[in-house]
Amino acid sequence: MRKLYALLVLIAFFAISCSSGKEAKKEESIYTPKKVNVKISMVTKKKIADMDTFSGTVFSDTTTFLMPKVVGYVEKIYVQEGETFKKGDLLIKLKSKELEDKKRFAFASVKEADNGLKQAELGIEMAKRQYEQAKAGFELAEKTYKRFQNLLKNESVSQQEFDEVEAKYKMAKASLELAEKNLNLAKEKYEQVKIKREQALAALSEVNTYLSYTEIKAPFDGIVLEKKTDIGNLAAPGAPLLKIGSKKTVVYAFVNEGVLNKIKVGDNVNVFIPAINKGYGAKVLEISPDVDPATRNFKIKLTGCDACVPGMYAKVQVKGDMDDVIVVPENAVVKRGQLEIVFVDKNGKAELRIVKTGRKFEDGIEILSGLKPGERIVIENADKLNAGDILEG
Numbered sequence: 001m002r003k004l005y006a007l008l009v010l011i012a013f014f015a016i017s018c019s020s021g022k023e024a025k026k027e028e029s030i031y032t033p034k035k036v037n038v039k040i041s042m043v044t045k046k047k048i049a050d051m052d053t054f055s056g057t058v059f060s061d062t063t064t065f066l067m068p069k070v071v072g073y074v075e076k077i078y079v080q081e082g083e084t085f086k087k088g089d090l091l092i093k094l095k096s097k098e099l100e101d102k103k104r105f106a107f108a109s110v111k112e113a114d115n116g117l118k119q120a121e122l123g124i125e126m127a128k129r130q131y132e133q134a135k136a137g138f139e140l141a142e143k144t145y146k147r148f149q150n151l152l153k154n155e156s157v158s159q160q161e162f163d164e165v166e167a168k169y170k171m172a173k174a175s176l177e178l179a180e181k182n183l184n185l186a187k188e189k190y191e192q193v194k195i196k197r198e199q200a201l202a203a204l205s206e207v208n209t210y211l212s213y214t215e216i217k218a219p220f221d222g223i224v225l226e227k228k229t230d231i232g233n234l235a236a237p238g239a240p241l242l243k244i245g246s247k248k249t250v251v252y253a254f255v256n257e258g259v260l261n262k263i264k265v266g267d268n269v270n271v272f273i274p275a276i277n278k279g280y281g282a283k284v285l286e287i288s289p290d291v292d293p294a295t296r297n298f299k300i301k302l303t304g305c306d307a308c309v310p311g312m313y314a315k316v317q318v319k320g321d322m323d324d325v326i327v328v329p330e331n332a333v334v335k336r337g338q339l340e341i342v343f344v345d346k347n348g349k350a351e352l353r354i355v356k357t358g359r360k361f362e363d364g365i366e367i368l369s370g371l372k373p374g375e376r377i378v379i380e381n382a383d384k385l386n387a388g389d390i391l392e393g
Contacts, residue, residue, distance in 0.1 A: 068214075
């Protein structure tokens with residue numbers, strides 16, 4: 001590869017030389033080297049960790065499918081794919097005529113039971129009054145009866161008079177027993193109606209619970225990943241309506257087995273998200289122990305970022321082996337057309353040198369070919385130079 005690049009550079013150099021060959025004498029007579037204040041630096045090699053780059057994808061840390069608990073038709077959808085929501089937000093509304101009919105029936109049953117309960121309460125009050133009246137009549141008849149028993153013994157009253165009092169006593173006793181029985185019956189009826197009302201209320205509560213299931217609400221703060229239904233569609237338990245995810249994101253990437261001994265859980269790696277032009281340091285959360293036998297890759301899980309959106313492409317960089325490379329300041333490299341050049345200090349004059357660049361780092365850019373350690377290059381005002389200019393500074 002380096003030989004091919006050198007050949008291309010040589011061809012480009014000859015092409016430049018040939019195109020300007022006919023006017024070389026003219027240029028020599030026109031261009032006069034100028035003095036330029038520059039800053040010079042020595043070319044050295046430095047150890048740089050080689051970066052292995054792998055593809056990854058942003059995912060929600062938690063994903064789930066929202067499925068209905070009841071059968072109904074989709075009446076309203078309040079969110080779209082990619083839209084965020086808060087916990088408790090209403091996302092989808094279903095319509096169920098069957099449940100609405102059940103609610104009307106249950107409500108009518110409660111109303112009927114309420115009316116029955118009022119009637120039963122009135123029945124108890126009436127039975128109580130009749131019981132109190134019968135009790136008072138019985139107590140009076142009982143006293144009279146006992147008094148006449150003594151009078152009869154003393155022969156102060158006739159047998160006929162006693163028989164009349166005894167008959168009234170027995171009648172009063174029977175009336176009390178009947179009144180007591182009627183009161184007990186009224187109480188039993190009240191309890192029966194009360195139970196019926198409780199059952200009606202329970203049925204109403206149950207149908208209200210099922211009706212609440214027609215409102216599909218967000219279980220957590222998140223984002224809509226996929227909409228799986230439309231308005232008017234039949235919804236049933238087990239059939240997903242929405243796929244949602246949490247706002248907290250993670251990145252999954254597949255790396256080759258050669259990286260396995262270079263990273264561990266808790267390590268930091270570099271992640272770059274091209275869609276938002278953002279890079280960040282991610283922590284390794286999990287390393288899958290299962291290696292794909294076909295690709296020899298294994299999956300790693302990394303922390304996401306606040307600006308990351310599920311589905312975004314991610315570039316994951318893992319530090320590899322240390323390399324000795326030439327790195328020069330970016331200001332030292334000048335673009336002239338399609339060529340990248342560096343000016344070398346040759347006895348105080350600028351010598352144009354075509355180079356091939358590689359990776360960019362915080363402190364400069366890698367030079368793959370065109371320079372060697374020990375050479376002195378211009379690192380300031382290089383863009384103001386031409387070959388042959390006099391270097392000062």
